[in-house]
Amino acid sequence: MKRTLRAAVCSVAVAGLALGLTACSEAVDQVDKAVDETYEVTYEVTGKNIDSIEFHGGGGKAMEPKIESVSKPELPWKKTVTLRGIMPAAVMPVAADPEGSQITCKIIHKGKVIEEQSTKGLVSAGGCTAESPVAG
Structure with missing residues (x-):
C-alpha cells in the first residue's frame, strides 16, 4: 500500500511540475511577444x-x-x-x-x-x- 501511495504522490508531483512549466513557458512567450511589439x-x-x-x-x-x-x-x-x-x-x-x-x-x-x-x-x-x- 505504501508503494502505491508513493507512486500516486510522485505521479501527481510530476503532473503538477509539467503543468507549472507549461504555464511558465506560456508566460515567457507572452513577455517575449510584448517586448518585441x-x-x-x-x-x-x-x-x-x-x-x-x-x-x-x-x-x-x-x-x-x-x-x-x-x-x-x-x-x-x-x-x-x-x-x-x-x-x-x-x-x-x-x-x-x-x-x-x-x-x-x-x-x-x-x-x-x-x-x-x-x-x-x-x-x-x-x-x-x-x-x-x-x-x-
Missing part, C-alpha cells in the same frame, strides 16, 4: 522659454531607454517616435528663466492623449511619462 506615440511640447527637450526616442533597452535631446527647440514642438515593448513613453522639456516659463507636454497614442502635464515657474522641469500600451 512596437507602438507609436507623438510627443507635443508647447510653452515659452524652453531650453531643451529630452525624450525616449526608441533606442536602448526597455528599462534603460536611450534619451534623445533637442536644444533650443522651435515651439510648438512635435515628434512621433516608435517605441518597443514595455518601454515607457517619456518627454521632458526643461526651462530656466528668471522671468518665468510655461511648459505643457502631451503624449498621444492612436489619436488619444494618454498623458498631459503643465507647469509654470522660475525653474521648470515639466515632464510627461506614460506606461507602454503594450504592457497593460
